[in-house]
Amino acid sequence: MRRFWFLVLAMILMVFPLxxxxxxxxxxPAAQTLRAAEPRSAERSRGGQNSASRSFFxxxxxxxKDQEKQLLxxxxxxxxxxxxLKHSGTGIFRLMNDAGCESNxxxxxxxxxxxxxxxxxxxxxxxxxxxxxxxxxxxxxxxGIFVSDGILSQNILVRLGELQLDxxxxxxxxxxxxxxxxxxxxxxxxxxxxxxxxxxxxxDRYEYRKALPAQENMTYALRVIAYRGNIYRNFRGWIYNLxxxxxxxDMILAFRVIRKDSDGSVTLLWKELDRKKAxxxxxxxxxxxxxxxxxxxxxxxxxxx
Numbered sequence: 391m392r393r394f395w396f397l398v399l400a401m402i403l404m405v406f407p408l409x410x411x412x413x414x415x416x417x418x419p420a421a422q423t424l425r426a427a428e429p430r431s432a433e434r435s436r437g438g439q440n441s442a443s444r445s446f447f448x449x450x451x452x453x454x455k456d457q458e459k460q461l462l463x464x465x466x467x468x469x470x471x472x473x474x475l476k477h478s479g480t481g482i483f484r485l486m487n488d489a490g491c492e493s494n495x496x497x498x499x500x501x502x503x504x505x506x507x508x509x510x511x512x513x514x515x516x517x518x519x520x521x522x523x524x525x526x527x528x529x530x531x532x533x534g535i536f537v538s539d540g541i542l543s544q545n546i547l548v549r550l551g552e553l554q555l556d557x558x559x560x561x562x563x564x565x566x567x568x569x570x571x572x573x574x575x576x577x578x579x580x581x582x583x584x585x586x587x588x589x590x591x592x593x594d595r596y597e598y599r600k601a602l603p604a605q606e607n608m609t610y611a612l613r614v615i616a617y618r619g620n621i622y623r624n625f626r627g628w629i630y631n632l633x634x635x636x637x638x639x640d641m642i643l644a645f646r647v648i649r650k651d652s653d654g655s656v657t658l659l660w661k662e663l664d665r666k667k668a669x670x671x672x673x674x675x676x677x678x679x680x681x682x683x684x685x686x687x688x689x690x691x692x693x694x695x
Contacts, residue, residue, distance in 0.1 A: 457508045461486070461521070463657050467648055471659055474555070479662035481519060487654035488512035488524075488532035515540075516660065517616060517637040526636050528614045529645075531656060536610070537601040542633065542671060544573050544580060544615040546587055548598045550644070553609040555661050558644045564596045565663065568613040568642050575669045580617075604656055609646040611663075616640070617671035640668040 453461075463482050474480060489512075491504035513527035514520070524530060525541045538545035550564045560569045574580040584600075591598045602610065616639055621632040645660035 453509050460508060461511055464649060467657055474659070477661070480660065482657065482659050483514060484655050484657045485514060485531040486511035488530055516643050517614065517639055517641055525632065529612065531604060534604055535601055536604050538612060538614070539600050540616065542617045542619055542621060544583060544617070545600060546571065546598050546613045547600065547602050548596050548611050549602055550609045550611055552607050555609065555644055555646055555659065558611070558663065560642065560663055563594065565611045565642070565644070567593045567596065567598065568611055569664065571613060573615045573669060576672055576674060578674050580671060604647055606647050606650045609644060611642070611644045614641045616668050618668050619671050638668045639665055641665045
């Protein structure tokens with residue numbers, strides 16, 4: 391139980407960095423110049439179209455052409471779902487198991503587990519339709535568990551059963567709770583909601599959590615409330631906004647695990663159900679807490695059976 395609450399606290403401090411919300415620090419002229427000079431690049435994934443680029447993110451890794459090929463979904467799956475993927479707001483992608491090789495941005499691991507790892511191959515942003523960093527991901531995959539705990543976000547996962555994506559809407563059983571959920575916009579209240587979801591919220595016959603086991607042929611729904619705000623960080627003297635260039639929206643989607651491979655990866659087929667402007671998360675007026683989010687965690691204690 392002590393370990394459980396320690397992990398819950400760690401997740402809270404990582405997701406809701408209140409000191410960054412409370413401060414009004416503006417980037418220095420040097421940092422602004424660096425961002426203006428930084429060439430913008432767009433990545434294309436099998437999950438969708440070119441996404442909005444990051445104007446400056448020093449820890450975004452590049453993949454080789456061979457690594458990009460390894461991330462491609464199976465050709466049989468692409469052919470099988472070709473008609474489905476013709477519709478807008480749909481996608482297919484493959485998630486590799488997170489071996490913890492990118493848990494510390496200041497350390498490059500070259501041990502047996504990490505020498506063949508694919509940069510950002512375990513983290514995906516449905517909002518951007520691309521692989522991304524752990525901080526900005528909507529979904530990550532580690533040791534057979536789906537985790538949704540991107541920074542400055544309120545995310546909710548639910549298992550819907552072995553349903554087909556074509557049959558789902560905002561009024562579907564299990565999805566309606568996500569659509570009706572009202573996110574708090576003050577940090578302390580949002581944190582309370584976060585803790586409740588980590589522990590698990592039951593409604594009707596469904597359970598809503600931040601993390602759930604990944605099961606083949608299982609369909610899930612996910613709401614991603616990526617709060618608007620600024621999180622300034624310092625990298626070798628340069629100040630930058632961690633959220634710069636990231637689509638901060640409120641999105642509901644459904645995805646299905648269509649394949650689990652022997653290498654530990656999973657292939658997901660998904661479709662968007664709804665999107666709208668995300669709220670801005672405000673710091674408490676009477677409280678100012680200084681924290682520094684340094685890593686993501688996988689909370690097995692918060693996972694439903």
